Each structure stands twice: as C-alpha cells, then as structure tokens.
Amino acid sequence: MDSLFLQQVVNGLIIGSVYSLIAIGLTMIFGVMRISNFAHGDYAMVGAYVAVFVMMWLPGPLGWVNALLAAAVIVAVAGVVSELLIFRPLLDRRTDIDMIMVSIGLFILLENLAQFFFEARPRMLADPFGGNTVDLGLVSTSQLRLFCLAFSCVAIAGLQVFLNRSKTGIAIRATSQNSRAARLMGIDINRIYTLTFGLGSAMAGIGGVLYGTLFAVYPTMGAIPTLKAFVVTILGGMGNIRGAIFGGFILGVAETLGGSYLAMEYKNAIGFVIIILVLLIRPQGLFGQREGV
C-alpha cells in the first residue's frame, strides 16, 4: 500500500464524515415526513454565517466552540420555523412535486437573501487549531481535519444513541417506519415532525460550521453539500440513518480514490455514477429495506 493510496483514503474519510453529518439531517427529515428538502444545504450555509458573526464578537478557539453551539441552536430554530410556516401547511395536500418545488424555492430565496445581506465575499472562519498540521510520514493532514473526523463521528454516535435509547428517539423512529401506526400508539406526530426538522437542521448547522472552517463561507456554499447529501441519501437508502452514515464515508472515499486513479476531471461525476448503479441494482439503497417486506 503506497503513501498516495493511504493519503487518499484519509482525505476521503475526512470529507466523507462531513458529508455524513449533513446527509443525516436530510435523511431523517425524509424518513419521518417524506420531504426531499433541497434547501437542506442552505441550513449549513446559515450555520456557517452564524459562526462568522459569533466569531466577530468572540474570536479564538473559545469563540469557535461557542459558534458551533450557537449555529446548532439558531439553525434548529430556523429549521422549525421553516417547517411550521412553509412545509407543514403543504403536508396534507401535497404531492412530491409540490414539496420539491417549495424546497427549491426556499433554497433560491435563502441563497439570495444571504447574498443581499452578507455580501458575496468569501469569508474564512479562523481555524481553532491555528492551522497546525499533522505529518505522519506516509500521511499528512491538519489537526482541524482530524478534529472534524472525530467530531462528526461523536455527533453521529450521539444521535444514534438518542434515536435508539431515548423515548423521543424511539418515537421518531416509529413515526419514520409507519406514521399512522405511531399516531394510533398515542405519539404526537406534529411534535415529532417539528422535533425532527429541528434536529436535522441542527446537524446541518454544525456541519456548515465544520465545512466553513475547512473551506470558506459564502452565500452559495450550500449547493455542493446539498448535492452530496442527496447522493449519500440515495446511496444509503432514503430515510435510512445508518445508510447515510456509511453512505457519506463511501462517497468520500470513492471520490478521492476514483479521482486519483481513474480520472480527476470526473471526480464529481463519480457520485452520480454510483447513484445510477444503486438505483439500477438496489433501488432501496445499500442499507434500505424493500418496502412491504
């Protein structure tokens, strides 16, 4: 195993962890409410801008930690507000196309509002590790990237524990599996919808801060994470959380290895080739279960 291969796997895992973090929210919302939210990546953008403003007041590593918390809270609130005002009224009489068009509209609106209020200028979030790098001989990376990998894993694991152990988490899963049965069991479906939207948006907000610190913050930054999150979600199975976690890592590694050993100019196309293959061979996704079985 040569150093290039190892390096590319590490690069892939790191970027994949951020893909997973953002995709989890998307897949949760889809699982529970059957909404394909094309504005999901823009929640990440909003989170990144929250971090920019928090760090103007409070620079340094402490500011960054606060920014992460603030982004989670504010984006969760924004998610809940958009759920109540925009998605909820359409839930009863919607077709899939309605929801898709509304979320695309929200995506365009948020992007343009950000451009209007925050300028188009790309901004950097100061690296809480001061840009320190880690050189392990065969593999180099930065402390920030390793932190992103570790943090995403912890956040994902925390969410898993919440969904599997807590009563509310189990209610969310029950709603996702069969909302009518869940309602008959006395679960307040509307509360679960709001909660899921808030939680999913908070994950995107946190993902946005990590993404913005690794790269840059600008109004259109949500587009690529949205695209990747959809690839990941379809890859892992729509609505399947475990699928989103592994899907993120698989996509990250497939892109870096494919880009490195096949053709660099098609790096971004690799995700879509995977989608087509998955839809042809295993339409329910790698981790999804066939409906009605």
Added chain:
Amino acid sequence: MIKKSLGIALFTACFLFALCVGPALSADSVKIGILGPFSGSLAFNASEMKKGMLLALEEVNDAGGLFGRQVELVYGDTECKPDKGVGAVKKLLTRDEVLVVGGGYCSSVNIAASQIADMEKCPVVVAIAISPTITNRGLEYVFRTSPNSPMFLNGINQWLEKVKQAKTVAFFMENSDYGRDGEKIWSELSKKIKAKELAHLYFEIGDTDFTTQISKLKNLNPDVTFNIASTTEAALIQKQAKELNFVTQWIGVGGQFTEAYFKMTGPISQYAMGSSLEPTLNMKSPETAAFVEAYRTAYPDSRPGIFSSQGYDNLKVILDAVQRAGEPTGDLQQDREKIKDALEKTDMKLTQGRITFEDDGQVHSVVPSVVQVQLENCEPELRIIYPEDRATADYQAPQPWRERECQ
C-alpha cells in the same frame, strides 16, 4: 385558515421585496449594458469590477452626464454560466435596448455572449475575461480592454525560460476556457524549455475540496505547478497544500490575487507567483495613482485591486466612445454602428496604461508584470520580480513548510 393566509402574505411580501430590489429604469438616460457574474461563486470579483465602474459612472454623471443626459448602467447577471450569459446579453440587447455592452468576466460566457452581440451588430467591450478566442474570431463588434492570456503569460514565460529553468511541471486548473487556454499556452512553453509534464489535473468552478488532486501532485513532486484558478479556489488550494505538506512553485495567471484572496490565505500564499496589473504596483503612472486615491476615498474599507481598475478602464473607454459617437438619435442600429466606429479609434491613457485597439479589437499596449507574494512582517504583499527594469524585489524560492516563520 390563518396559517394559509399567513403563508400567502409571506409569499407576497417576498415577491414585492424581489421586485423592489431591481433598479428603476428611466426613459431618457444613456443606457449601457454591463455583463458580469453578479451572483454565484465569482460574485465578489464581479462586485470589485462594479465598484470600479461606479467610480467612472459617478465622474461622468457628476459632470452632467453625456449630452445632458444621465448615464445608466443596466446589469446582466451571467453567474459565470454560458447559458445564463447568453440569456442576459439577449435581454440587454433587445429588451433594455442598450447602446453598447461592457463588463464581462468569465471567458466561456464572453465567447458565447460576444458572438450574440456581434450577430445583433451591437458593440461589446470585454473588461476582464482573458481567453484569446474572444477577440481572435474576426468579429467586427467585439473589443477587449484587458490583455488576453498569451499577453498575461508572456512575462512569466520569459522568466521561466531565462531564470527558473524548471525540469518538471504539473498543471492544475479550472475546467473552463480560462483554464484550458492557459494550459495550452503553458504546455507549449513546457515543450520549448524541455520540462517534463507530470500531470494535467482539473477541477470544477465552485469546488471546495482539492485534497485528492493535491495529494496526487505531492506524489509527483513537480518543480513548478501551474494553477489557473479564481480567487476562492486558488486560496483554498493554497490552504490545503499546506495541510498536505506540499511544496512547489505555484504559478497562476494573476487574476486570483484579490483582496479576498489575501484575507483568506494570509501568509500561506507566500512564494505564489502570477502576472499582475495591480494598480497599487504601478503608482508612478499619474492616471493609476489618481484612480487608487479616488478608490480609497470612495471605498475606505477596500483595497483597489486589478478587477476594480479593469472595470474602471472598461467603462471609461465605453463612455469616451459614446461621447465621440455623438448624441444618440434613437435609431438603435445607427447609434450602435457609430459607437463601434468610435471604439476603433480609441486612444486613452488609463490605469492599466495606454489603451488602443488593433484590428482584432484587442488592446495590445498593456503589459503586465511578473509578481510574487512576499511577506512583510508576516503580511502578504505582491512584489514585481520580472522584468528586471521594473522589478522591486528578487525572486524567493519556496521553502519547506516547517522552515517558514509565518504560517
């Protein structure tokens, strides 16, 4: 029901808001169309161009406008996408009925948009896009106030031939006309100086993660890496090269060196090279010095960069031609024809130098210098290192990351 009407009210409010943001058009102003990627990943650079143009616009309108009429700029947003650019230029030509089209950023967009303008017989003056294709198709109505890429790269090519003598080179560029044209020129040069071409790697505009490509470059270890990218991508590439501990002599076209780039990279961009027409490097010229001062007065928080001065020059040239063409008669075809004839006779001294067009509509009299990013108290600044008669500093060879003081 309340919820529903609230939704409708919100939607209406947003819609009205969107309507208000558009500029109000007045009937008897002199209308000039301006193309640029005012939204999308290049919106910041386009806003710098616009700031320069607004300075020129203010100068003319404060002095009473042209022929006693105010000059009005009508913007067409291209988003740096050729299909959007074609739509935007068609709207400017037919709906807004502009006399002439200026601005223009992104080569792929301007190759398409200028063809449309030429078919409609409306003069178009490109400000920033540098692909040679724009002016070498023999289109009569197409002009450009910026040097093209061979002109931009000429100085660097001489430096590579005479000074650097690289043995191995790699290419890493935007997958667009801007990237591919630069690649062609530097690939020819590499053959001429007998440097081995190790790799040709591409990325898409708007990409953010370049670790795959940089890891591959690091494995090949080229002496020189040609990186043809715009501000955001170029800055992220520098940052990620550091994370992956990759050292090379980066050479770019020069358009990446903007205020935003230096804010994003800080001292990490040390040793990067490019070609530049930065106005602040050319303060001996009275026109440039005056522009820099006016810009700093008008926008105290921003640094006058290359795109702002190119935007300024572009609109100055257009205003001068409209003035010499005489008061518009209202017959659009005839007015546009007269402006085209006036443009051909342009001869002005502006911030980039003397501007005259040759038969191909290209300015050939503007000569960029070779610059390198060097540090002063850990703050990055551009210095001219070639040609010798203009140089303000010596070339510094890139040092390994752990030996650099400022990071």
